[in-house]
Each structure stands twice: as C-alpha cells, then as structure tokens.
Amino acid sequence: xxxxxxxxxxxxxxxxxxxxxxxxxxxxxxxxxxxxxxxxxxxxxxxxxxxxxxxxxxxxxxxxxxxxxxxxxxxxxxxxxxxxxxxxxxxxxxxxxxxxxxxxxxxxxxxxxxxxxxxxxxxxxxxxxxxxxxxxxxxxxxxxxxxxxxxxxxxxxxxxxxxxxxxxxxxxxxxxxxxxxxxxxxxxxxxxxxxxxxxxxxxxxxxxxxxxxxxxxxxxxxxxxxxxxxxxxxxxxxxxxxxxxxxxxxxxxxxxxxxxxxxxxxxxxxxxxxxxxxxxxxxxxxxxxxxxxxxxxxxxxxxxxxxxxxxxxxxxxxxxxxxxxxxxxxxxxxxxxxxxxxxxxxx
Numbered sequence: 001x002x003x004x005x006x007x008x009x010x011x012x013x014x015x016x017x018x019x020x021x022x023x024x025x026x027x028x029x030x031x032x033x034x035x036x037x038x039x040x041x042x043x044x045x046x047x048x049x050x051x052x053x054x055x056x057x058x059x060x061x062x063x064x065x066x067x068x069x070x071x072x073x074x075x076x077x078x079x080x081x082x083x084x085x086x087x088x089x090x091x092x093x094x095x096x097x098x099x100x101x102x103x104x105x106x107x108x109x110x111x112x113x114x115x116x117x118x119x120x121x122x123x124x125x126x127x128x129x130x131x132x133x134x135x136x137x138x139x140x141x142x143x144x145x146x147x148x149x150x151x152x153x154x155x156x157x158x159x160x161x162x163x164x165x166x167x168x169x170x171x172x173x174x175x176x177x178x179x180x181x182x183x184x185x186x187x188x189x190x191x192x193x194x195x196x197x198x199x200x201x202x203x204x205x206x207x208x209x210x211x212x213x214x215x216x217x218x219x220x221x222x223x224x225x226x227x228x229x230x231x232x233x234x235x236x237x238x239x240x241x242x243x244x245x246x247x248x249x250x251x252x253x254x255x256x257x258x259x260x261x262x263x264x265x266x267x268x269x270x271x272x273x274x275x276x277x278x279x280x281x282x283x284x285x286x287x288x289x290x291x292x293x294x295x296x297x298x299x300x301x302x303x304x305x306x307x308x309x310x311x312x313x314x315x316x317x318x319x320x321x322x323x324x325x326x327x328x329x330x331x332x333x334x335x336x337x338x339x340x341x342x343x344x345x346x347x
Contacts, residue, residue: 004314023299024306025307030311042065046069049069052073054314063087067091068094075310076096076097076098077306077309079306080101081105083323092325103161104302105293108298112266114169115264117210117238120236120285121236122143123142123146126142127142127143130142147207151175152176152208153177154176154210155178155179155206156181156209158211158212162240162241168193184196203231207234208237213245214241221246222246223245228250237260237263239267240266240292243271246269255284255285256278271290273287273289
C-alpha cells in the first residue's frame with residue numbers, strides 16, 4: 001500500500017482523517033493509498049512522515065530538517081501557486097519533486113490585479129468615502145486631476161501566465177504595455193501585446209506597474225528604495241504576487257513622500273498585516289487579504305490538481321508542474337527550465 005501524508009494546520013484537525021479528500025481521491029481511485037494526517041511539531045512530523053511515499057502540504061512550513069527526515073518520499077505536492085513555504089532546494093538535493101498549481105487560479109488573480117488597478121486609478125475608495133461622509137462636491141475635483149486611462153502605460157515585472165492574462169484584460173482599455181522578464185524571449189512578450197523592456201525602462205516609463213514575481217532568494221526585496229526613485233511620481237503599483245519581493249518600508253516611504261501616487265496590494269511582507277502598519281491608514285492604498293486567487297472553484301480546482309499530481313508520481317510517472325530546477329531520478333537527471341519569472345519553472 002502506498003501512503004501519502006497530509007499536513008494541515010494544528011487548529012483544524014480532522015476527526016475522521018480521509019473523509020474530506022473526495023476531490024483528491026477522484027484522481028487516486030486506481031491507486032492504493034492511505035491518508036495519514038499530521039498535526040504535530042517538527043520532530044513529531046519527522047517521525048510520522050519518515051516512511052511516507054508523498055507529502056501533501058496544506059499551509060504548513062516544510063523545512064530542510066523535515067525533508068531530510070524523509071526516507072521514501074517521491075513527491076511534495078502543494079495546492080497553491082506559491083512554493084515559498086517549502087525548502088525546494090533541500091527537496092531538490094534529495095531528488096524529491098515539488099509541485100504546485102501554477103495554472104489553476106490564473107483568471108481569478110488577473111481579474112483581481114485589474115480590479116486593483118482600476119480602483120486605485122479612479123480612487124474608488126476615496127470616492128466612496130466622500131459620498132458616505134456627505135462630501136458630494138469633493139468627488140469631481142479629485143478626478144479632474146487624474147489623466148484618462150486610455151493611452152497610459154502598464155508595465156509588468158515578470159510576464160508569466162497571470163501577467164499575460166492581465167495584459168489581455170488591459171488591452172481593451174487602450175493601455176500601452178511593456179514587460180520585463182529575462183526568462184522570456186522578445187517574441188513571446190511582444191506576441192502577448194507588450195513591448196520587451198529592461199527593469200529600469202519599465203520603472204521609468206510606466207504609469208502602472210504590476211508585479212508578478214515569485215518569492216525566491218533571488219527576488220526577495222528585489223524592488224527597493226532605489227527602484228521607487230526611478231518611478232514616476234504619478235505611478236500606481238499593483239502587487240498580487242508575493243509581499244517579500246518588495247521592501248515594504250521603501251514602498252511606504254514612497255507613498256508617504258509622493259514618490260508614487262498610489263498602490264493596490266493583495267500581499268505583504270508580514271501576513272496577516274500588522275495592525276501598526278502605516279499602509280492601513282493610507283487613503284491612496286487599496287488592500288485585500290491575499291485572496292486574489294479565491295473564487296467558488298478554488299478548493300475543487302486545486303484539490304483535483306493535487307490528486308492528479310499524486311496519482312502521476314505514485315504510479316511511476318513525472319508530475320505536470322514541477323518547480324525544481326533539476327531533480328535526480330532513477331533514470332538520470334530530469335530538468336525543468338523556467339519559462340518566466342512569475343512562478344519559476346513551469347510557470
């Protein structure tokens with residue numbers, strides 16, 4: 001019998017393990033599996049998971065030490081796009097593929113990014129507040145200072161699947177688009193309707209900057225004070241990717257000192273956001289609680305995908321969405337090349 005270990009938050013233990021995995025089990029019907037849940041400390045996890053054939057991660061952090069304690073594991077499967085809470089380097093060193101769901105929530109995140117862009121541009125929250133507070137006459141003067149959307153420039157930092165979906169939405173609004181992504185060739189970028197550009201060109205020329213970077217050691221704090229100084233004072237920053245890719249103190253300073261005009265943020269350096277964070281008190285910032293991917297199809301879609309990945313690997317085949325740059329297998333070296341910065345390999 002194969003076995004895969006399900007990791008879930010300690011605060012939500014299952015009274016009857018295995019009964020709420022119907023979506024995953026649809027793909028695993030032909031595989032002899034046993035579901036074992038673990039709500040334990042790092043040490044207890046290592047003991048419980050030692051003989052597991054696969055790990056299904058549900059919001060828990062999987063450290064190098066935990067991975068090094070796995071004797072039989074053939075897959076670490078995540079039901080999310082981001083993989084920053086798993087030590088992918090350690091898994092790669094052990095020859096364990098790590099999979100995510102890079103193409104499951106693209107439309108939702110693209111919708112959310114476009115919503116933040118439009119709402120920040122037209123000052124939706126401030127206009128709403130004016131009406132509620134009886135300041136009806138203040139609304140029009142504010143918008144009379146804002147340029148029309150058509151003809152402005154939307155710049156992308158990373159131009160993977162989500163960014164390209166945002167570009168499809170932005171095109172009918174008459175936005176000119178440019179994109180920085182060193183992992184993509186110029187034809188791919190231009191074919192999606194954007195002008196290939198350097199990072200500095202995107203920062204200096206864009207009226208809107210949409211960030212789609214993954215959280216990796218290379219991208220941590222990638223946008224800092226010097227980058228905000230390159231931006232237009234009228235620019236609006238949108239981030240629906242990962243908060244750690246931006247030095248938040250530099251963003252806050254840019255917003256406070258009119259270095260940029262506004263921001264629409266779904267992600268933050270620390271989540272949940274701290275109650276003392278100045279972003280919470282800024283009228284030119286629109287916030288959402290890292291829920292850009294959420295919709296009624298969220299759970300069914302990601303759980304089906306995890307089940308499919310588990311079924312593939314537990315029956316001796318390669319997974320669909322492996323984020324490791326290289327993984328050693330019995331048949332030699334298996335390589336995955338990144339096709340965008342957005343979510344790393346297989347984005």
